[in-house]
Amino acid sequence: MPSIKIRTQQIGDQTEIRLLIRHPMENGRNRDANGELIPAHFIVELDIRHNKNPVILVHMAGSIARNPFFSFRLNNAANGDIITASWTDNRQLSDSVEHTLYFDQRT
Numbered sequence: 684m685p686s687i688k689i690r691t692q693q694i695g696d697q698t699e700i701r702l703l704i705r706h707p708m709e710n711g712r713n714r715d716a717n718g719e720l721i722p723a724h725f726i727v728e729l730d731i732r733h734n735k736n737p738v739i740l741v742h743m744a745g746s747i748a749r750n751p752f753f754s755f756r757l758n759n760a761a762n763g764d765i766i767t768a769s770w771t772d773n774r775q776l777s778d779s780v781e782h783t784l785y786f787d788q789r790t
């Protein structure tokens with residue numbers, strides 16, 4: 684099951700893209716119930732592409748909340764276009780998902 688959920692909707696001539704990423708985002712400074720440090724485990728790079736063309740490249744660190752949420756708007760998107768989101772974390776784990784844009788054309 685992918686760790687990334689993508690939702691899109693057309694707003695006028697723009698496409699709103701919302702991403703929710705399931706990830707612990709531990710910064711390495713928190714402690715567990717026994718007082719032991721929880722090892723750092725966070726996303727270091729998030730790459731968003733539209734039809735394989737780069738849109739956003741985010742470099743992150745450990746001070747972002749668990750299960751990060753991102754939202755942005757994209758111009759010039761059309762039915763059938765592909766949005767790809769991928770991340771890599773500090774343990775070299777990664778995930779990627781593709782989402783095909785579909786807008787209901789009913790009026």
